[in-house]
Amino acid sequence: MNTFTLHPTLAADCHALGQWRDVRLLLHKDAHVRWFIVVPETDSAEWHELPASLRDQLLTASSVLGVMLKNDDGCDKVNIAAIGNLVPQFHFHVIGRWKNDPYWPGVVWGRSVAGCEYTDEDVRKIAAQALSSLSRGSA
Amino acid sequence: MNTFTLHPTLAADCHALGQWRDVRLLLHKDAHVRWFIVVPETDSAEWHELPASLRDQLLTASSVLGVMLKNDDGCDKVNIAAIGNLVPQFHFHVIGRWKNDPYWPGVVWGRSVAGCEYTDEDVRKIAAQALSSLSRGSA
Numbered sequence: 345m346n347t348f349t350l351h352p353t354l355a356a357d358c359h360a361l362g363q364w365r366d367v368r369l370l371l372h373k374d375a376h377v378r379w380f381i382v383v384p385e386t387d388s389a390e391w392h393e394l395p396a397s398l399r400d401q402l403l404t405a406s407s408v409l410g411v412m413l414k415n416d417d418g419c420d421k422v423n424i425a426a427i428g429n430l431v432p433q434f435h436f437h438v439i440g441r442w443k444n445d446p447y448w449p450g451v452v453w454g455r456s457v458a459g460c461e462y463t464d465e466d467v468r469k470i471a472a473q474a475l476s477s478l479s480r481g482s483a
Numbered sequence: 484m485n486t487f488t489l490h491p492t493l494a495a496d497c498h499a500l501g502q503w504r505d506v507r508l509l510l511h512k513d514a515h516v517r518w519f520i521v522v523p524e525t526d527s528a529e530w531h532e533l534p535a536s537l538r539d540q541l542l543t544a545s546s547v548l549g550v551m552l553k554n555d556d557g558c559d560k561v562n563i564a565a566i567g568n569l570v571p572q573f574h575f576h577v578i579g580r581w582k583n584d585p586y587w588p589g590v591v592w593g594r595s596v597a598g599c600e601y602t603d604e605d606v607r608k609i610a611a612q613a614l615s616s617l618s619r620g621s622a
Contacts, residue, residue: 391563392549403542410531424530425564429580429588441568449568451592 348385351433361471364478375460378440391426408481413440487524490572500610503617514599517579530565547620552579
């Protein structure tokens with residue numbers, strides 16, 4: 345039985361795109377940037393505490409999403425991070441950045457503003473693209 | 484012949500602690516937090532573009548430093564990231580955070596301020612601690 349529960353802040357801030365192996369794939373609601381959040385199903389709070397199998401999945405997922413952001417979405421840079429100062433549940437940011445996004449060249453954390461939202465159709469398309477990339481990339 | 488040259492911004496912002504395998508270990512001069520920067524000797528700009536051997540070294544280094552920050556330095560959280568929007572040379576942040584540091588719970592990027600500097604003796608001690616941890620942790 346899977347008893348993992350997503351932290352309520354992540355659930356509120358993000359669209360749930362789906363599941364890939366033992367990680368949840370989220371999309372931050374701020375559509376100014378292409379902001380994925382990967383959440384391994386674990387109680388570990390730190391990068392260096394993740395079980396090896398989950399760390400491998402996280403590495404694969406972050407690489408596949410990074411390639412997709414650069415090649416398919418024309419992003420100029422990929423920002424990755426595990427911070428967790430506010431939300432203790434381990435979550436890994438994989439963020440596609442464009443040089444004309446409103447936060448460039450700064451970071452997104454603490455600066456995200458409202459005003460650009462995904463439609464339901466956008467979310468469906470991005471979920472299909474990302475989960476398909478993960479499925480292919482991990483073959 | 485090693486022709487790798489550290490980006491001038493990294494050289495200016497950081498103390499050079501030393502070399503471990505194929506990565507340079509730096510310490511950001513802002514002593515409000517314990518801010519390591521790991522620089523693999525590569526021209527790759529993105530996490531997902533790193534050669535496998537360098538990525539493995541980076542993973543080992545970040546884990547060893549993370550354990551050290553939590554266990555030896557009493558940090559409350561470790562923040563890790565690869566951003567590179569301003570400095571294109573790939574570099575990986577491993578930052579020990581305390582709940583009473585001046586940036587908590589926010590991120591450090593774009594918020595670092597002057598006012599807290601390491602002495603030469605501090606830098607020597609931290610270099611010895613970190614390089615010793617890397618040497619032991621990678622055995």
